[in-house]
Amino acid sequence: MSDLLERLRGRGWRMTSQRRVVAQVLDGDHVHLTADEVHARAAQLLPEISRATVYNTLGELVSLGEVIEVATDGRARRYDPNAHHPHHHLVCSTCGTVRDVHPSRDPLADLPAEERFGFTVAAAEVTYRGLCPSCTQAGA
């Protein structure tokens, strides 16, 4: 994730302790935190950090293409730092756990021209829904 900090510095980002902490919290695979979760974890490292700063920083990371915003449920958006490896999401309908997954085919290729209604189609996001192992067991 320090490469992220390097890239950001290279893009002229002013490096502040707040931004460092947010980047640090977003480190790792299968990380899909809400803004408030990011704020809570960041506050453990830097207690005075404000909610507004977390929102600002996440928004900037998204518009720089370093983090992906995921809307899995119409509640809080989640932030996925794994932006440089194309992938989709598998969501547990019960507990909301999210995993990154890699289908064998790009769904973009499967939308025929006559189903595009004149749109310039740029991307396809797939959300797979089901039950995670623990919720499957709990429900059985």
Add this chain to the structure above:
Amino acid sequence: MSDLLERLRGRGWRMTSQRRVVAQVLDGDHVHLTADEVHARAAQLLPEISRATVYNTLGELVSLGEVIEVATDGRARRYDPNAHHPHHHLVCSTCGTVRDVHPSRDPLADLPAEERFGFTVAAAEVTYRGLCPSCTQAGA
């Protein structure tokens, strides 16, 4: 849409003027209204209808499987009455317009077992993103 009312009556729904109006508002293809939009349109037909009733009714229609809830942007959820014909969504990144689309392939088949992490996968939703014809033109 009167088949909808019939089906609901058959399921023991008490038929009220409020529920009739909500069902009426949701009639048609390519309808993807937010709860507040449904409330606004319903209020034109039945001015006293309350927001709570619209939310309740939409929630019931969703849990009966008559309407699909769509989270395209992490803002307001949208309600899609076209629940009996499997389809996906094409969303304009600029104006938020939503169209129903039918890809030539089911993405569920393209998620290999080793990418399922023990989940019981039940469904796949695809959101295609791009620019609608008018926004493409406006941006050109």
Add this chain to the structure above:
DNA sequence: TCCTACGATGGACACAGTCCAAGTCAAGAA
């Protein structure tokens, strides 16, 4: 027609996110 349980109401509340004026500080200049 009467009853009553189910549904509607509206206001309070909770949560997610945005905005803004004022204060702070990173990093380049001297």
Add this chain to the structure above:
DNA sequence: TTCTTGACTTGGACTGTGTCCATCGTAGGA
């Protein structure tokens, strides 16, 4: 090293979306 300045942070107010609840109203069966 200190100075300077504009970018960044802060906290609180505000908006939009959705939920909850006590109370009132009414659909539809007896």
